[in-house]
Amino acid sequence: MSIAVIYGGTRPNGNTETLAKHATQGIEVEEIFLNEHNVLPIIDKRHDEKGFQDRNDDYNTLIERILRHDTLVFATPIYWYSMSGTMKNFIDRWSHSMRDNNFPDFKTQMSNKEAYVIAVGGDSPSIKGLPMMEQFNYIFEFMGMEFKGYIIGKGNQPGDITQDKVALFQAEELREELRVK
Amino acid sequence: MSIAVIYGGTRPNGNTETLAKHATQGIEVEEIFLNEHNVLPIIDKRHDEKGFQDRNDDYNTLIERILRHDTLVFATPIYWYSMSGTMKNFIDRWSHSMRDNNFPDFKTQMSNKEAYVIAVGGDSPSIKGLPMMEQFNYIFEFMGMEFKGYIIGKGNQPGDITQDKVALFQAEELREELRVK
Amino acid sequence: MSIAVIYGGTRPNGNTETLAKHATQGIEVEEIFLNEHNVLPIIDKRHDEKGFQDRNDDYNTLIERILRHDTLVFATPIYWYSMSGTMKNFIDRWSHSMRDNNFPDFKTQMSNKEAYVIAVGGDSPSIKGLPMMEQFNYIFEFMGMEFKGYIIGKGNQPGDITQDKVALFQAEELREELRVK
Amino acid sequence: MSIAVIYGGTRPNGNTETLAKHATQGIEVEEIFLNEHNVLPIIDKRHDEKGFQDRNDDYNTLIERILRHDTLVFATPIYWYSMSGTMKNFIDRWSHSMRDNNFPDFKTQMSNKEAYVIAVGGDSPSIKGLPMMEQFNYIFEFMGMEFKGYIIGKGNQPGDITQDKVALFQAEELREELRVK
Numbered sequence: 001m002s003i004a005v006i007y008g009g010t011r012p013n014g015n016t017e018t019l020a021k022h023a024t025q026g027i028e029v030e031e032i033f034l035n036e037h038n039v040l041p042i043i044d045k046r047h048d049e050k051g052f053q054d055r056n057d058d059y060n061t062l063i064e065r066i067l068r069h070d071t072l073v074f075a076t077p078i079y080w081y082s083m084s085g086t087m088k089n090f091i092d093r094w095s096h097s098m099r100d101n102n103f104p105d106f107k108t109q110m111s112n113k114e115a116y117v118i119a120v121g122g123d124s125p126s127i128k129g130l131p132m133m134e135q136f137n138y139i140f141e142f143m144g145m146e147f148k149g150y151i152i153g154k155g156n157q158p159g160d161i162t163q164d165k166v167a168l169f170q171a172e173e174l175r176e177e178l179r180v181k
Numbered sequence: 182m183s184i185a186v187i188y189g190g191t192r193p194n195g196n197t198e199t200l201a202k203h204a205t206q207g208i209e210v211e212e213i214f215l216n217e218h219n220v221l222p223i224i225d226k227r228h229d230e231k232g233f234q235d236r237n238d239d240y241n242t243l244i245e246r247i248l249r250h251d252t253l254v255f256a257t258p259i260y261w262y263s264m265s266g267t268m269k270n271f272i273d274r275w276s277h278s279m280r281d282n283n284f285p286d287f288k289t290q291m292s293n294k295e296a297y298v299i300a301v302g303g304d305s306p307s308i309k310g311l312p313m314m315e316q317f318n319y320i321f322e323f324m325g326m327e328f329k330g331y332i333i334g335k336g337n338q339p340g341d342i343t344q345d346k347v348a349l350f351q352a353e354e355l356r357e358e359l360r361v362k
Numbered sequence: 363m364s365i366a367v368i369y370g371g372t373r374p375n376g377n378t379e380t381l382a383k384h385a386t387q388g389i390e391v392e393e394i395f396l397n398e399h400n401v402l403p404i405i406d407k408r409h410d411e412k413g414f415q416d417r418n419d420d421y422n423t424l425i426e427r428i429l430r431h432d433t434l435v436f437a438t439p440i441y442w443y444s445m446s447g448t449m450k451n452f453i454d455r456w457s458h459s460m461r462d463n464n465f466p467d468f469k470t471q472m473s474n475k476e477a478y479v480i481a482v483g484g485d486s487p488s489i490k491g492l493p494m495m496e497q498f499n500y501i502f503e504f505m506g507m508e509f510k511g512y513i514i515g516k517g518n519q520p521g522d523i524t525q526d527k528v529a530l531f532q533a534e535e536l537r538e539e540l541r542v543k
Numbered sequence: 544m545s546i547a548v549i550y551g552g553t554r555p556n557g558n559t560e561t562l563a564k565h566a567t568q569g570i571e572v573e574e575i576f577l578n579e580h581n582v583l584p585i586i587d588k589r590h591d592e593k594g595f596q597d598r599n600d601d602y603n604t605l606i607e608r609i610l611r612h613d614t615l616v617f618a619t620p621i622y623w624y625s626m627s628g629t630m631k632n633f634i635d636r637w638s639h640s641m642r643d644n645n646f647p648d649f650k651t652q653m654s655n656k657e658a659y660v661i662a663v664g665g666d667s668p669s670i671k672g673l674p675m676m677e678q679f680n681y682i683f684e685f686m687g688m689e690f691k692g693y694i695i696g697k698g699n700q701p702g703d704i705t706q707d708k709v710a711l712f713q714a715e716e717l718r719e720e721l722r723v724k
Contacts, residue, residue, distance in 0.1 A: 041266045089222070328489070373589075454623060500666075
């Protein structure tokens with residue numbers, strides 16, 4: 001069993017990253033920092049005769065890396081009450097992968113994975129971050145993935161997250177869960 | 182008084198576009214198709230000494246066009262239960278504009294605008310699109326904009342939206358509202 | 363095929379009732395006005411050795427009436443951003459019916475029904491009424507019922523709903539749907 | 544400064560009660576068990592010439608007890624993805640108190656209070672309990688109360704909550720917060 005952490009942040013050592021690293025400390029995980037890669041927005045070709053075209057970016061490589069793992073941790077800062085555009089673009093592209101002959105079993109493979117979400121926001125995240133969690137829930141439900149849990153931390157300034165004792169405790173509990181995977 | 186329609190779709194003549202055009206038929210509006218422009222993801226520099234850096238893309242030009250109008254209509258397909266990554270990237274960038282000396286009154290100017298959302302989705306959009314509407318509500322609330330209304334249409338295949346009589350009727354009602362702006 | 367409308371309002375001829383009657387005009391439906399009956403709050407005995415006890419109120423009679431129908435329309439005013447306590451008490455009691463030997467097939471029978479919700483509220487109902495719709499969605503999902511659609515109207519003063527053209531149109535569309543059941 | 548805990552459960556020593564007691568252990572609080580009192584559903588008379596009529600139940604006495612305190616903890620099991628009907632009836636009645644000459648400053652007094660919510664549910668409460676938290680948020684917002692925080696625990700069988708380490712930790716953190724009030 002193995003674990004990938006997909007980071008949607010755009011600032012090195014951001015609060016979300018700190019929290020996700022706290023949760024995975026001492027555990028072997030593959031880390032994917034989306035902002036270090038070129039992932040273009042989807043161009044919807046679902047109804048185009050020729051179908052989707054390759055975007056010639058890093059997306060496929062990232063998907064290949066992710067598909068090898070059993071557990072996916074989505075770690076995103078809360079930007080404007082939702083996941084970062086960086087992460088949204090990545091997920092939007094799944095619509096292509098589901099129809100891509102290069103990934104014939106994409107949805108089936110994804111459906112065998114377990115998912116977690118770690119998110120940090122500054123503006124009442126435990127309330128205003130809830131719609132995002134509902135969306136992740138719908139996303140995982142659609143893919144057949146099990147949504148195993150989430151952590152919402154509070155932070156704005158760099159380092160703030162280290163003051164959020166509940167989030168840290170939840171990260172430690174999650175660490176125990178991930179350790180046995 | 183004037184109106185801008187900001188399109189987040191990535192397919193020409195998509196259902197969302199059709200619905201938004203139905204709502205604005207016969208009314209002078211400025212149309213902004215985000216997918217025809219280069220809008221890069223934000224790189225969060227809020228806590229960086231030097232602050233945000235210009236991304237050298239089309240974003241600033243688009244913001245200038247938008248700021249001229251009193252009413253903004255956000256027209257986005259529902260991708261994965263949320264706005265398209267294309268539109269999300271555009272909104273994420275507002276975090277820069279709020280701290281950009283080139284737009285010293287950005288938030289104040291935005292706070293004087295009225296906002297509408299038009300969205301079309303395929304998977305139970307009237308339920309599973311609700312978290313997105315809550316997010317738009319939080320976004321507008323944060324900016325001090327008035328969220329005047331929204332339409333959620335149902336459609337998957339091209340042209341489906343023309344079968345959604347309620348959405349079309351709502352678009353016609355919205356048209357009356359927009360006509361007097 | 364037959365239809366029951368379950369009213370959760372507590373004021374005769376309220377806006378919700380007006381809207382629901384607009385939707386069912388000319389159609390044979392059984393109307394159940396919960397506020398005309400005595401429905402006590404549930405007393406949770408799920409984990410009690412003796413199980414639930416009969417509450418000696420009108421609840422069972424109402425359930426019997428409902429079970430005869432294929433389509434259930436839940437018509438509730440939005441009180442404090444949710445269904446009325448009157449309707450909530452009624453639904454809470456389903457936890458008993460699911461364990462009641464007098465209704466051995468309660469859940470199975472319910473799972474064959476289709477559900478609609480009609481609700482009217484005064485404080486931004488199209489946004490602030492959304493969590494209630496998500497809850498109805500979870501409720502129907504749990505029971506295996508199909509959530510066929512909902513209407514959220516806006517109204518505060520008596521008669522206000524007659525000004526909500528979109529809600530009236532939706533009610534008329536719903537009427538066409540119900541007519542063929 | 545003083546604290547009231549308002550219990551919406553209907554089973555003695557339920558999981559919600561256990562969690563709320565864990566959070567208030569060693570702290571002087573006034574406990575109000577709604578199910579030990581007679582609180583009738585509201586009858587909406589907002590638009591009636593004579594206005595609301597006294598319901599001759601225990602509601603007013605309970606409101607008087609609550610108004611003496613600065614901090615209110617709402618402790619409710621999650622029944623059908625929302626607060627219990629018992630608690631909903633209690634809150635519905637606030638619509639009367641806001642127009643009751645016996646409580647001329649009801650809303651102002653309430654607006655000076657801080658609120659917490661403690662809830663335990665069995666069916667994916669951390670996701671499916673979110674709409675309820677959004678509703679509490681709207682309720683407190685309307686009343687001008689500050690929503691200081693919430694805990695969602697997981698439990699079904701009696702005693703289950705003692706296995707939810709995160710909820711217990713959150714309760715202990717809340718205890719520190721309440722201790723200094």
